[in-house]
Amino acid sequence: MIGLTRSSPWPESPGDRRRRVGAFVLTLTASFAGVMILAILLASLQSQAHLRVRLQGDITLAVASTDETLESPEAVAGRALEWLKADPSVIDASAEPADPQDNELAEGLLATPRTRVEGRLLAVRLRPGALRSEVLKRLRRPGVMVAIDDHGWLTSPLRRGLALKLAIGGLALGGLLSAFSLAISQVVRVRLADNLERVVQLSKWGMSDLRLMFHLTTGESAGIGLGLLTGAFAGAEAAGQLLPVLPGLLFANNVGPQLASAAALIWIALATCLALTVAAWTVLPVLARATP
Amino acid sequence: MVSGIGASDDALSRVVRYHRPARPGEPPFSSLSFTLEDGAWAWLVGPTGQRSDPTLDSILDLSPPPEGRLEVFGQDARQSGRSMRRRLRRRIGLVRLQPDPFIHLPVLAATALPAWAAAGVWSNAERQSREILSWLGLDSRRNALVHALDLDGRWRVALARALVNAPQLVLAEEPGRDLAPALRKTFLGKLQEANAAGMAVLATVDEASLPDGFIGSAIRVPPQPEIAT
Known part of the structure; x- marks a missing residue:
């Protein structure tokens, strides 16, 4: 290098x-x-x-009074509910319980980001085949701002x-x-x-x-080398067994036995490597010390 | 400072106790036994021309000679576990020039490596190296590659590597060999300073190279049998 x-x-x-x-x-x-x-x-x-x-419902309507009228949001929502209930394409309409965050939602929906709006949300269920635009058209009356949200990820x-x-x-x-x-x-x-x-x-x-880092005797070094070598061979063998069954693992349904076999081989490889390394670090020094 | 060789019952003050018995067939006086006290300096004087003596390696590796005995810092090397050997090894520094280790690295890195190996923090190792290199007069060459230094510089790097962990025992293999007499004297003076600071020194030397007026004691090492090649 x-x-x-x-x-x-x-x-x-x-x-x-x-x-x-x-x-x-x-x-x-x-x-x-x-x-x-x-x-x-x-x-x-x-x-x-x-x-x-x-x-809630099929669509959500945001309603608010225009600046000219001083009608409260509840009153506007009440009028809008009456119109909706009279609409033949509407199955059911209800006002959402008042929530402080509704104003923000209504502003976002009514596209009036620079004007403070106190709006209310109405949940509406429509009959099959009913056109949302027609419903919206019938609600656009003097003194009322209205906007529709169809709950779609791309259209809402x-x-x-x-x-x-x-x-x-x-x-x-x-x-x-x-x-x-x-x-x-x-x-x-x-x-x-x-x-x-x-x-x-x-x-x-x-x-x-x-040897300032690892003070190993020759026997220990040889043992560790042997352990790593055997582990590498066992790992290669396990990889060799695993590679052919990889497509099966990815695309087939019944892969349990193959997976178990490959996993067992990997574990055997790891255990062998570990056992030999432990042997090198424990048994060999004892033998070395016991040798006169 | 007391320097000397001799038996002592006080294991705490005993840095090394070494016994290598005579091999079968060899005369009994071919055995080697010595004890090095804390803060002492001893020369292992081998016959001229014989430059390989296994004693330093035996102590450094904490491996007693066959049928022999080795105690380092009061611990029997044969009975010492792995972690004990590592702890003991961290109290030993080695001054060795041949083979030149890390000659392809910058001086600072070559010196910091033993400190890093001992403690594992590179920034601390660098700091320790800077201090020791500054003491050895290598401050300005710390970014130079070791092989770019002259022989004196390489000996100083070897000494810096040995002392960087502030060891209790310094093993020196023919310290300052092949240096000009004046440079060798200066180099041994640095080693003497370390010794005066409390580090015991065990150095090998051949008979002909034993410095004049050396400090410490001399132990005659019996000739090693020729190894057939």
């Missing part, structure tokens, strides 16, 4: 230092932004939960905005998480690569220094 990837890994190259600092700044920024996005997403999800409760003004927020928030969160993991992986990569490089250097050129 030396001479190929970097001119000299020690001391830390300026590139690595910049990468570390960049990763730190990126991580910090991403953390703040991530918290903000999470907060927005949570608020959106809360709104969605609220909407699910509020949007309320849900559409929320879905858009969720999608943008999700994308931003995904992007941030990617950036975050990239930053972390950069730091870890540099650190791991440096440490690995040092261990490689020690094992190649300074075995006596390496």
Whole structure:
């Protein structure tokens, strides 16, 4: 690796230092932004939960009085309910219980973001074949503002905005998480690569220094090597068994026996590796000490 | 500072106790036994021309000689577990030039590696290396590659690598060999400073290279049998 990837890994190259600092700044920024996005997403999800409760019936109507009249929202809602009950295409209509958040929903639905509106929501069930636009037309009378929401994810003004927020928030969160993991992986990569490089250097050129880290006897080293080698062979064997059945795992229904077989092989490989390593670290030193 | 060889019952002050019995067929005086006290300096003087003596490697690897005995810092090497051996090894520094380790690395990195291996924190290892290199007069060459240094510089790097972990025992293999007398004296002076600071030194040397007016005691190492090749 030396001479190929970097001119000299020690001391830390300026590139690595910049990468570390960049990763730190990126991580910090991403953390703040991530918290903000999470907060927005949570608020959106809360709104969605609220909407699910509020949007009852086939359609929801938002009604409010126009600025010219000083009619209360309840009175407007009462008049609108009377008109709806007289409409032959309507099965049932009812006013939602008053809720402080309804004003916000009504504003969103009536598309009056700059005007404070006190509106009420009406839940309406329609007869099959009834046209929403016809219902809406019959409600448009002097002194009454009315808007309709059909509860569809793409057609509902309320849900559409929320879905858009969720999608943008999700994308931003995904992007941030990617950036975050990239930053972390950069730091870890540099650190791991440096440490690995040092261990490689020690094992190649300074075995006596390496013993400052791991003071293994020849027998222990041989035992660990044997354990790792056997484990690697067993792992390769298990992988060889697993690969042919992978398509079956993905596409077939009855995969229990194959999966069990592959899992058993992996466990055997791991257990063998573990047992041999434990043997190397415990039994061999005892034998070595017992040997005069 | 007391330097000397001899038996001592106080295991705490005993850095190394070594016994290599004579092999079957060899005369009894071909055995080697010595004890190195804390803060002492001893030369293992081998016959001229014989440059390989297994004693330092035996102590460094904490592997007693066959049928022999080795105690390091009061611990029987044969009875020491893995973690104990690692702890003991961290109290030992090695000054060795041949084979030149890490000659392809910068001086700072080559010196920091043993400190990193002992403690695992690279920034600390670098700090320790800077201090020791500064003491050895290599501050300005710390970013130079080891192989770009002259022989004196490489010996100093070897000494820095040995001392970077502030060991209690320094094993030195023919320290300053092939250096000009004045440079060798300066180099041994640095080793002497470390010894004065409380580090015990066990150095190998051949009879002809034993420095004039050396400090410490000399232990004559019996000739090793020829190994048929």
